[in-house]
Amino acid sequence: MGAEKVILVTGGTGLVGKAVEYVSKEESQPGERWVFVGSKDADLLSLESTKALFEREKPTHVLHLAAQVGGLFANMKLKVEFWRNNIIMQDNIFQACKDFKVEKLVSCLSTCVFPDKTTYPIDETMIHNGPPHSSNEGYAYAKRMVDMQNRLYKEQYGCNFTAVIPTNIFGPHDNYDLEDSHVIPGLIHKCYLAQQKGEPFTIMGSGKPLRQFIYSRDLARLMIWTLRSYPEADPIILSVDEADEVTIGDVAMAIVDAMNFTGAVEFDTSKADGQYKKTASNAKLRKYLPDFKFTPFKEAMRESVQWFVDNYSSGNVRGVKL
Ligand code: NAP
Ligand code: GDP
Numbered sequence: 001m002g003a004e005k006v007i008l009v010t011g012g013t014g015l016v017g018k019a020v021e022y023v024s025k026e027e028s029q030p031g032e033r034w035v036f037v038g039s040k041d042a043d044l045l046s047l048e049s050t051k052a053l054f055e056r057e058k059p060t061h062v063l064h065l066a067a068q069v070g071g072l073f074a075n076m077k078l079k080v081e082f083w084r085n086n087i088i089m090q091d092n093i094f095q096a097c098k099d100f101k102v103e104k105l106v107s108c109l110s111t112c113v114f115p116d117k118t119t120y121p122i123d124e125t126m127i128h129n130g131p132p133h134s135s136n137e138g139y140a141y142a143k144r145m146v147d148m149q150n151r152l153y154k155e156q157y158g159c160n161f162t163a164v165i166p167t168n169i170f171g172p173h174d175n176y177d178l179e180d181s182h183v184i185p186g187l188i189h190k191c192y193l194a195q196q197k198g199e200p201f202t203i204m205g206s207g208k209p210l211r212q213f214i215y216s217r218d219l220a221r222l223m224i225w226t227l228r229s230y231p232e233a234d235p236i237i238l239s240v241d242e243a244d245e246v247t248i249g250d251v252a253m254a255i256v257d258a259m260n261f262t263g264a265v266e267f268d269t270s271k272a273d274g275q276y277k278k279t280a281s282n283a284k285l286r287k288y289l290p291d292f293k294f295t296p297f298k299e300a301m302r303e304s305v306q307w308f309v310d311n312y313s314s315g316n317v318r319g320v321k322l
Helices: 015-026 047-057 072-077 079-099 134-157 183-197 216-229 248-259 283-288 297-314
Strands: 005-010 032-037 061-064 104-108 161-166 168-170 201-204 213-215 236-238 265-268
Touching (some): 005 015, 015 032, 015 216, 061 079, 061 216, 072 079, 072 134, 079 134, 104 134, 104 216, 134 161, 168 183, 168 216, 168 297, 183 201, 183 297, 213 216, 213 297
Parallel strands (some): 005 061, 061 104, 161 236, 201 265
């Protein structure tokens, strides 16, 4: 048998990290050891603490998920923190992966990083073709640098580093903060409270923007495939098909159905809509995995809402203040 593969997952306590943990148990392979870490295990803003983590775990493979992450409204308010914290964390991870001779590093971009003014569908070659939407430019520019770092480390040091580009993600263990979260966890929490209090369920903006959403457990399967089998240094978009794009209004209705909410539904058009659409092509993914089956949106939504309802009172749900 070959040497043990040690797969270090940063951001292991987050939405995607928890999904990777769940799927890695189902799909584990002999000779692999998975290590999931959060900020209490190592503060990745510190190079010293990052190196101490690598010294301790001796990873052969790294899935770098840790990041400062948030929805439209958090991105609009904290552009400096989204820029700095992401740039610093990824710089420390890249440096440590090079120094500790990690065999493969997979980092995360996002479809939010693409240019605002673009043609559709967006593909992997378009990352640097123009400024991102101004609402999330701190996050977008920091994440775009991942693509540049992958190329520089490969060219100068021969490193095997790559990145995935997921669309908007949802699932169990999300951040349900009422102001700073992404739209699905924010609306699940708001619909739950509206149901409890007998109040209207209010959606921010017009409900017209279009998004592709990916269930965290589907994404986790694709990330594990990327880590094990994706051969390119160039990034790959991990998205549902273009035909599965939905409006924010559709999302709200799927939550209403999953929650059996019977009250009034309102749209607060005084709030921002953000980018109208970011339709991404998954042609590259389909070239590699033509038969991959995504969980149907409504089924994934039902599982996500059920997880929130079951865990609401546990005291361990991010963004829920009891
Ligand atoms: P998340 O749920 O907010 O989790 C963030 C993770 O980062 C947590 O595990 C957190 O640890 C860790 N972290 C934050 N600051 C840290 C620090 N200073 N040191 C060490 N760890 C730190 O994020 P996510 O939604 O799972 O996102 C995972 C990746 O996917 C990110 O790279 C994100 O940019 C990307 N992505 C997300 C979405 C989305 O819709 N959510 C869409 C596209 C791409 P603690 O909780 O222990 O503090
Ligand atoms: P994005 O996909 O990167 O833009 O980020 P979000 O997940 O924050 O989605 C933003 C879209 O959802 C915008 O069109 C918002 O107007 C809309 N939206 C509606 N209600 C909410 C909410 O409660 N929270 C968030 N974050 N967005 C909301």
